[in-house]
Amino acid sequence: MSDMWINGIRQNLISGSDRGLAYGDGLFATMRCGETGIKFRQLHLERLSQSAQRLGFVWQASPALLLQLDEISSHSFVQFGQDFCIKLLISRGSGGRGYQAPQQPDISEIVSVHAIPAHYSTLQQQGVALQTSPIRLAKQPRLAGMKHLNRLEQVLIKSQTLAAGFDDWLVLDSDDQVIESSMANLFCIKDEQVVTPALSASGVAGVMREQLIYWLNDAGYCVQMRTVDVAELEQFDHLFISNSLFGVISVNQVNQFHFTSSPIVSRAREALSLSL
Numbered sequence: 145m146s147d148m149w150i151n152g153i154r155q156n157l158i159s160g161s162d163r164g165l166a167y168g169d170g171l172f173a174t175m176r177c178g179e180t181g182i183k184f185r186q187l188h189l190e191r192l193s194q195s196a197q198r199l200g201f202v203w204q205a206s207p208a209l210l211l212q213l214d215e216i217s218s219h220s221f222v223q224f225g226q227d228f229c230i231k232l233l234i235s236r237g238s239g240g241r242g243y244q245a246p247q248q249p250d251i252s253e254i255v256s257v258h259a260i261p262a263h264y265s266t267l268q269q270q271g272v273a274l275q276t277s278p279i280r281l282a283k284q285p286r287l288a289g290m291k292h293l294n295r296l297e298q299v300l301i302k303s304q305t306l307a308a309g310f311d312d313w314l315v316l317d318s319d320d321q322v323i324e325s326s327m328a329n330l331f332c333i334k335d336e337q338v339v340t341p342a343l344s345a346s347g348v349a350g351v352m353r354e355q356l357i358y359w360l361n362d363a364g365y366c367v368q369m370r371t372v373d374v375a376e377l378e379q380f381d382h383l384f385i386s387n388s389l390f391g392v393i394s395v396n397q398v399n400q401f402h403f404t405s406s407p408i409v410s411r412a413r414e415a416l417s418l419s420l
Contacts, residue, residue, distance in 0.1 A: 147257035164235025168294030171195045172233040176389050177217045187351045195290040201249045220257050231256045264390040265420040273397035277301050277313035281323055281346040289349035301326045317346045322372040328385035329353040333406050338367045352386040382406035391418025
């Protein structure tokens, strides 16, 4: 049986009527774990709770779930012997008529354990090249920023074939504004100014993005969250991407434009213990 627990029970079967399966009605977090436990655990759980409220139901991690997460983290580190990840998926569960959600959700909590992709360590050292995706993200402010279960846009993005030499997609919205890569948030640097795309209408506001904004502000950098036109990218000196699993990675190239690595990347990686 796979390393999966549903509502606290080790199993991998879920009801066919679960709204997460039927409608993508739920949320998830992917949390990096290591010898000291789950990194930024409380922030991940708070984001899930806030996002559930935005979807119209109440969820908070129970003491039993917290204990389970800590036990799984501890036991799995012995198994892996290195950093790994826990995925926590929250579904509204079964119920309701069609799209109409039930007044009282029967929430499903699904916990699974996974290895961190082996090539992430290489990407940390070498950086990444991004190619603009032909798939655009729709604008929907009511869902923007959440890591909700409906990831069909990302499925379509990942179904395309990257050109040789590129590692991931740069993703724009329907107005050709830069949003993120297919798997990470984006930061752009010019002199001492750091810009990260505003995510008020689309995209995922990652926990690592939030932590980097705090760290950059504390380190004395001016951070702006604003719209970034794709044509503007070539004006920046440095770019990097971030997510909870690989931390921070320099961007070497976007389409035909090349960038150098910023000292901010190594400093952030050391300050936040992000090295793989």
